[in-house]
Amino acid sequence: MANLKDIRKRIGTIDSIRQVTRAMKLVAAAKLRRAQTNMEQARPYANRINGVLKHLLPDINRSAHQLLTMRPAKKKAFVVVTSDRGLCGSFNTNILRHAHAIIDEVGKKEQSQLICIGRKGYEYFSKRGYDVVDHYTGFWKDLDFSHAQEMAGAITDHYLKGDFDDVRVIYNQFKNVAQQEIVEFHFLPLVLEENDETITTDYLFEPSKDEVVKSLVPRHLNVQMWRFLLESNASEQAARMTSMEAATENAGELIDSLRLEYNKARQAAITTEILEVVSGAEALVE
Amino acid sequence: MPAQFHLEIITPTHVFDEGQVDYVRAPGVDGSFGVMAGHTESIMALDIGEIKVVKGSVEIFYACARGFAEITKDGVQLLVESAELKENIDLKRAQEAYERAKALLKKKQDEMLDEEQALRALKRSMNRMSVARK
Numbered sequence: 001m002a003n004l005k006d007i008r009k010r011i012g013t014i015d016s017i018r019q020v021t022r023a024m025k026l027v028a029a030a031k032l033r034r035a036q037t038n039m040e041q042a043r044p045y046a047n048r049i050n051g052v053l054k055h056l057l058p059d060i061n062r063s064a065h066q067l068l069t070m071r072p073a074k075k076k077a078f079v080v081v082t083s084d085r086g087l088c089g090s091f092n093t094n095i096l097r098h099a100h101a102i103i104d105e106v107g108k109k110e111q112s113q114l115i116c117i118g119r120k121g122y123e124y125f126s127k128r129g130y131d132v133v134d135h136y137t138g139f140w141k142d143l144d145f146s147h148a149q150e151m152a153g154a155i156t157d158h159y160l161k162g163d164f165d166d167v168r169v170i171y172n173q174f175k176n177v178a179q180q181e182i183v184e185f186h187f188l189p190l191v192l193e194e195n196d197e198t199i200t201t202d203y204l205f206e207p208s209k210d211e212v213v214k215s216l217v218p219r220h221l222n223v224q225m226w227r228f229l230l231e232s233n234a235s236e237q238a239a240r241m242t243s244m245e246a247a248t249e250n251a252g253e254l255i256d257s258l259r260l261e262y263n264k265a266r267q268a269a270i271t272t273e274i275l276e277v278v279s280g281a282e283a284l285v286e
Numbered sequence: 287m288p289a290q291f292h293l294e295i296i297t298p299t300h301v302f303d304e305g306q307v308d309y310v311r312a313p314g315v316d317g318s319f320g321v322m323a324g325h326t327e328s329i330m331a332l333d334i335g336e337i338k339v340v341k342g343s344v345e346i347f348y349a350c351a352r353g354f355a356e357i358t359k360d361g362v363q364l365l366v367e368s369a370e371l372k373e374n375i376d377l378k379r380a381q382e383a384y385e386r387a388k389a390l391l392k393k394k395q396d397e398m399l400d401e402e403q404a405l406r407a408l409k410r411s412m413n414r415m416s417v418a419r420k
Contacts, residue, residue, distance in 0.1 A: 038299070041298075041299055041300055041301065042298045042299065044296050044301055045296045045297060045298045045301075045365055046298070048296065048356065048363065048365050049365060052329060052354070052356065145297075145298050145299055145367070145368070148298075149367070153403060202327065203327050203328050203329045203356075204326050204327065204328035204329075205328065205329055205330075206314060206316070206319075206328055206329070206330040206331070207314075207315060207316050207331065211315070211331055212329055212330070212331050212354065215315065215331040215352065215354065216331070216354060219352070219353060219354070219365075219367065222298075222367065223298050226298050
């Protein structure tokens with residue numbers, strides 16, 4: 001039978017762990033709410049830009065815009081969006097495993113370059129000797145649209161310089177609190193699936209259609225990048241929330257079973273003591 | 287023809303719904319232009335600059351970054367990467383950003399790396415200051 005004091009100590013330890021995980025869960029829930037509002041606020045802007053671009057693209061000469069022209073994809077780049085911090089269940093593990101598989105499939109380390117967003121991904125791939133051209137870490141806690149601008153700008157610069165011919169973004173898409181979906185998105189060159197609900201209005205373009213497209217494409221890329229960051233951020237917080245909730249629950253169960261064990265041990269100790277007293281008294285009577 | 291139209295300023299982080307307004311002036315890439323009710327439906331690229339909104343006797347100013355304006359018969363939507371109400375601009379921060387961009391430009395003279403970005407940052411901060419000081 002385990003020592004009473006030891007069990008008491010363990011219960012204490014687990015209880016304080018439970019307090020920590022519970023606090024983390026609450027923090028993650030609050031952050032998740034904020035992340036979801038951010039996502040909602042980005043939507044009107046993203047939708048409008050997308051709509052206007054879709055409306056314009058059929059009319060313009062794609063080859064005049066480098067960002068819209070496909071070229072033979074000799075060198076591919078992958079943008080992997082992970083979090084900076086752990087303790088969020090399988091959030092990072094899943095996406096890293098997935099990204100790893102995709103990248104190895106495309107070509108060995110020489111043909112693919114990586115841009116790591118979030119410390120976990122950066123650590124993972126740089127440790128394994130992959131070619132990490134850029135990495136961004138430590139920005140999640142004060143996530144801002146300017147980060148998206150910076151990243152999208154840097155990626156576009158690389159692309160225009162010819163450092164790579166094709167850019168994919170691998171990130172976690174937020175489905176609901178319990179589910180994240182890993183998505184691979186074709187970032188550059190820009191492909192927009194044509195759809196039927198194009199705007200029918202006959203607009204006047206100022207200064208010209210081509211100029212408008214030229215200024216719209218970078219805006220579009222920025223907001224796309226922003227969306228990836230927001231989705232990933234919301235997914236991360238959701239993943240952390242669920243895993244911390246599970247941890248809190250597990251701690252509770254563990255405490256319950258330990259408490260049972262503790263009570264059994266205590267009872268056994270008392271019984272032995274009574275036995276000792278009684279038999280001691282009986283010995284005196286005789 | 288209605289004398290007023292609906293104006294929305296949409297940024298990736300916020301939507302400013304101005305409601306019915308009389309007039310808006312926005313910084314087009316080829317110079318500022320004004321829009322009143324009944325304007326031709328158009329899409330115009332916008333530069334860093336100042337947005338002026340007139341609602342009755344009230345004038346509202348924003349400092350905005352690049353984007354575009356969509357003018358339809360239902361109203362005007364200004365889609366810009368950032369918009370700050372004149373009253374909300376932090377002059378001190380703008381000043382700091384200005385100094386930073388200037389220092390960056392000086393340093394980058396020989397490498398020419400990202401000169402455009404630094405220039406843009408400079409322009410943005412100057413714009414913020416000029417709008418705030420009005």
